[in-house]
Amino acid sequence: MPEAKETVLEIDLGNLAHNYRFLRSKLDKDVKFLSVVKAHAYGSDSVAIAKKLQELGTDYFAVAYVEEGIRLRENGITLPILVLHPQVLHFEEIIEHCLEPNLYSERTLKAFISAAEKSNLKDYPVHIKLNTGLNRLGFDQPEIKKVFDLVTGTKSIKIASVFSHLAASEDWQERDFTIGQIDLFRKMTWQLIENLDYEPILHICNTSGVINYPKAAFSMVRTGIGLYGYGNDKNVDPELKPVGTLKTIISQIREIGKGDTVGYNRVFKAEKPTRIATLPIGHADGINRIYGKQKAGVYVNGKYAPIVGNVCMDIIMINVTGIDCEEGDEVIVFGGPQHPVAFAEAGGTISYELITGIQRRVSKKIIPE
Template sequence: MPKARETVLEIDLNALEHNYRYLRSKVDQTVKMMAVVKAFGYGSDVVAIAKKLTGLGVDYLAVAYTSEGVSLRKAGIELPIMVLHPQSYNFEEIINNCLEPSLYSEFVLKEFIATAKKLKQKHYPVHIKFNTGLNRLGFSEKETGTLKELLTGTDAVKAASFFSHLAASEDWKEREFTLEQIYTFKRIASQLVDALGYRPLLHICNTSGILNYPEAAFDMVRTGIGLYGFGNEQQEDQRLQPIGTLKTIISQIHELQKGDSVGYNRAFIASKPTKTATLPIGHADGINRQYGNGRAGVIVNGNYAPIIGNVCMDMLMIDITGIECEEGDEVIIFGGPQHATAFAEKGNTISYELITGISQRVKRVIVEK
């Protein structure tokens, strides 16, 4: 790859393909795969990601909100798309764009049935979510009777799938809790399948579920973070390939004398002669203040350079004392020699927050050999 000449997020579609094929290999080939592409494809480029996954043969896409699904339709994506957290206000838009809602409460199910009837729909595909322990969204087991009545009492909608979400599938200390979630889901789904007289797709496994509980793959699995190169534990991180590399350049180099300060609030004061570089990236781009004042660093010509002082909105400063470099040289924030998980941990957070927080003003560059 040519060296960066501005702040860019490089997105490697070959790495995406590697991750997809690796995760696909963990479950039986008859099991369908749903790719979660919410939040701009976990902070990458959702259209490029969706098109690549379509070509790889993924069965479903999932987004968080209606607007995300609509943007994919406008980009020409024709795969089935599930909306994980729809609001009743958007139900007509969902139907008009052939999106498939996750319905998680009596209120939203009734509202969607009413909208589907109004738009003269028949057997419109919906996904019914059960709360088996995460306690965010979903029908409880005690609501199974109500759910039966609503689903059997109309032909406006038809359950395309029943699903739930594992709370701690990456944590072996919570194995008993996870197994109880899987058992509860199986019990609820069995009751409803008997009542409906047909079997929707069943799915509960997320990325860590695929890796740690492949026996619970059922009919379909969902993967989000794994596609982007993160396995929630070091061993799996080594088998996956992060798709994103965040790069920038050196804008200016300064020679500081002892006692000189850097940045707002004089947060860094040189204790000796120090060489610094200013980079055109800041907290408005997703590299937040928590990474400043020596907590995290970047890679300059193969060398680690700590971030010094407070991160600014559009800039941050690094200590390059002893590093051979020039203005205009490439700098790697994360990716390549510095795993995003390692960078995130220095800011006391997780890779999810870091990669999804990269601002849309950062230019995306697609890499595919």
């Protein structure tokens, strides 16, 4: 195998395009599509991902924090950007960069109205979050009249969308709860918008909602993890293609004898002569200690090699006994022969945590469609 150069996350825009088109195919043509690119586009590259999605025809973007939206604006993203969890401190920056805030409480709604009026704005687009059972952010049903009064009591803002978040749309055992959320959302939105002289966008479906509850698409869906290749369902995952493949190299290979130990705290003890390879990646890169002690492994020249000992800050060690390999050879941590879900599950976690945990010091390589 050709010698790799460094630890790198390959970001395949062709796979992104495939996932976008697959999810779009589940929707009626008039349903808008919001692409979630928070957390560096789920651990990849928010600018490259957003530019490709803008090219593909997405209607909206969403980020978690204001600084993420500013970065997209500074790199040429012109589509509307919803900020899902803005803080009052950053409302002036939101206005300056034409971002659109999620207003999820009386405090945030009043504060943004004040900021908008101070800037002499008219009909500035905002988004109203309703709590239908996830119990994180959002207005509860008894607060709807107060929201309506505040929104209609000023000309500075206009509701661009009303939305909520499903708690367990991937879990069929929670189907009754999910349907209850959808029904409550329908009731709450009607209470809020029935007396408006315009019709905001409505959205509650996440990736699993798109797949399992397509009739609840309303006028827009909001997808994140599905765009990056994960369906939260073993039957759906084969239809999607993971966008990221994490690769590294073999720095050194050594032979150890029976009874020799490897790494901190001497966790791994060889029961027979063993061949150990050292890789330049560790928990400071996002491969956490949960993957050590042979719980998870990587692929070297198509062969599985378990991680031995404790994962170090910048290094992991793998058992390559019986594998034809040399120093400098490429190693695939996840992607390719090993689906990231399998790697995450081996460590007792989920794909979300794995892919968003890849640290910024890991080099990125964009593979065009």
